[in-house]
């Protein structure tokens with residue numbers, strides 16, 4: 001249950017005007033929103049305003065955070081929320097932004113960034129993003145990659161208490177179907193990757209079930225039509241989960257090119 005104060009605060013954020021410059025940031029950096037209808041864009045703008053206001057933002061390694069950075073990140077995360085009401089990744093309080101891919105010190109010493117170390121999602125902790133990769137993911141469509149969606153999918157996955165690749169559905173039958181379809185598609189991918197065969201999904205999805213959910217979520221928003229062709233059942237389940245159908249946006253955005 002949302003507290004009265006939080007609801008009140010969110011209403012106040014919604015009433016704030018939407019700056020013209022923010023539309024410019026979206027146009028320049030977030031290709032995914034280009035296919036949205038006017039109503040969807042209005043809903044997205046509201047979510048972006050609340051998202052930006054409620055998070056604690058911090059630039060790391062000398063990066064000075066700008067409005068453009070906040071809007072670009074918030075827009076891609078908020079796109080994932082268009083199908084739900086009154087949820088703004090409440091489990092993520094802090095967003096740390098590095099200028100580019102980062103190293104971090106762990107118990108075992110310095111870790112060199114591998115492919116997905118351009119971002120991190122911590123259970124109960126911050127989302128960490130490389131600005132350079134945020135922009136790359138936002139501006140390029142058609143490669144199935146989107147760093148912000150990837151990391152925030154991990155955050156959604158963590159809502160049940162662990163980032164294990166299992167997400168919740170109210171309907172138990174859908175929940176069961178999710179487990180079956182994910183298990184079957186994941187193991188087929190694992191086998192194909194081990195045999196060195198070409199796969200539609202990025203082989204990184206075969207790392208574990210958490211990465212499988214994060215990578216398929218990226219595909220769901222970036223390449224929805226292609227995902228529906230290659231993984232029809234999984235696509236349907238992701239649609240039941242996100243409660244939006246991005247194929248309409250993809251079509252419109254492609255037409256607009």
Ligand SMILES: [Zn+2]
Nearest residue numbers: 116150211214
């Ligand atoms: Zn990941």
